[in-house]
Amino acid sequence: MLLTGSTHDTAGEARSHAGCHRGGGVRLGIQSVATLIQNANFKGFFTGKIYTGSSKKVCVPGLNCYSCPGAIGACPIGSLQNFLSGMKFRFPYYVLGILLFIGALMGRIVCGFLCPFGFLQDLLYLIPFYKKNRFKADKYLRYLKYAVLAVLVILLPLCLPLTPTFCKFVCPSGTIAGILSYITQPLIRSQMGWLFNWKFIVLLIIIVSGLIVYRPFCKYLCPLGAFYGFFNRFALVRMHLNENKCVHCSACAKACKMNIDPSRKPNSMECIRCGDCVRTCPQKALHIGLKEK
Amino acid sequence: MMKTLLKKNIPAILLLLLGAGLIVFGLSSGQATSVMNKAIRICMECIGIG
Numbered sequence: 431m432l433l434t435g436s437t438h439d440t441a442g443e444a445r446s447h448a449g450c451h452r453g454g455g456v457r458l459g460i461q462s463v464a465t466l467i468q469n470a471n472f473k474g475f476f477t478g479k480i481y482t483g484s485s486k487k488v489c490v491p492g493l494n495c496y497s498c499p500g501a502i503g504a505c506p507i508g509s510l511q512n513f514l515s516g517m518k519f520r521f522p523y524y525v526l527g528i529l530l531f532i533g534a535l536m537g538r539i540v541c542g543f544l545c546p547f548g549f550l551q552d553l554l555y556l557i558p559f560y561k562k563n564r565f566k567a568d569k570y571l572r573y574l575k576y577a578v579l580a581v582l583v584i585l586l587p588l589c590l591p592l593t594p595t596f597c598k599f600v601c602p603s604g605t606i607a608g609i610l611s612y613i614t615q616p617l618i619r620s621q622m623g624w625l626f627n628w629k630f631i632v633l634l635i636i637i638v639s640g641l642i643v644y645r646p647f648c649k650y651l652c653p654l655g656a657f658y659g660f661f662n663r664f665a666l667v668r669m670h671l672n673e674n675k676c677v678h679c680s681a682c683a684k685a686c687k688m689n690i691d692p693s694r695k696p697n698s699m700e701c702i703r704c705g706d707c708v709r710t711c712p713q714k715a716l717h718i719g720l721k722e723k
Numbered sequence: 724m725m726k727t728l729l730k731k732n733i734p735a736i737l738l739l740l741l742g743a744g745l746i747v748f749g750l751s752s753g754q755a756t757s758v759m760n761k762a763i764r765i766c767m768e769c770i771g772i773g
Contacts, residue, residue: 526749
């Protein structure tokens with residue numbers, strides 16, 4: 431009896447892992463399409479010239495630098511800082527409205543499905559390498575992104591005119607745009623100095639740690655993820671847990687690469703809605719949608 | 724059914740309306756053009772020139 435149960439569990443586990451991989455594949459597909467759409471100015475990658483069409487009036491949902499030669503939309507964090515650090519302060523109604531609307535609609539689904547830099551980190555974590563995704567400092571480092579949002583994105587740009595602090599000193603998406611400009615534009619290459627070197631080192635740290643830890647930038651530094659995280663609890667599309675079905679087996683917590691326990695906190699601010707827990711749950715107690723099942 | 728759905732999502736709906744209102748107000752005050760003016764020029768700080 432015990433043996434039968436154990437075999438059944440193993441088969442069930444294998445099935446849920448297979449399901450997890452299938453679902454993960456679908457998500458990677460959506461992420462690649464979203465990244466391509468947000469960077470649809472393919473000509474720019476060869477000429478180094480950035481897109482100047484009217485779609486740049488619209489902020490994209492994820493972190494995608496508007497100085498990237500492929501970008502066809504505006505970066506929400508860059509645009510927000512542009513308003514806050516202007517010579518004459520203007521309240522960013524438009525950018526804040528877009529962020530509020532997206533946040534209230536889907537919260538951090540943006541991180542899991544639409545953000546190009548999140549997609550890059552997902553690909554990095556797929557590379558076979560030493561993995562250490564759970565460690566003690568993790569829960570403390572998570573607070574860093576809220577400090578980045580408050581200090582580098584809001585306070586410092588308000589105090590220092592014309593200085594988008596986050597974009598200038600941290601944003602890895604901008605550094606990638608810089609590398610692309612470095613390759614294609616000799617004039618820009620000749621002007622790069624200590625700031626580019628600093629940003630390059632930051633990007634390198636993020637990339638190397640992304641091979642070991644799942645999405646380190648999203649977990650510890652991303653101000654956009656920190657902002658959307660506030661909406662996870664009451665976004666229109668959110669996680670629903672059926673308490674009657676849940677047997678607290680912890681399968682979801684073990685499957686979660688963001689180190690959350692969805693059976694306790696299905697709408698944690700850290701959840702990027704990748705759906706691994708939903709696919710892993712043997713009782714089908716979790717689901718992401720408009721309403722409870 | 725629809726009523727329950729609306730009832731359970733009051734905060735989200737209010738925030739969606741607020742977001743939409745801010746977008747419309749921002750558009751009417753020309754902020755989309757400001758966003759575009761920044762986005763169509765290479766951001767020197769972003770790419771690491773300063």
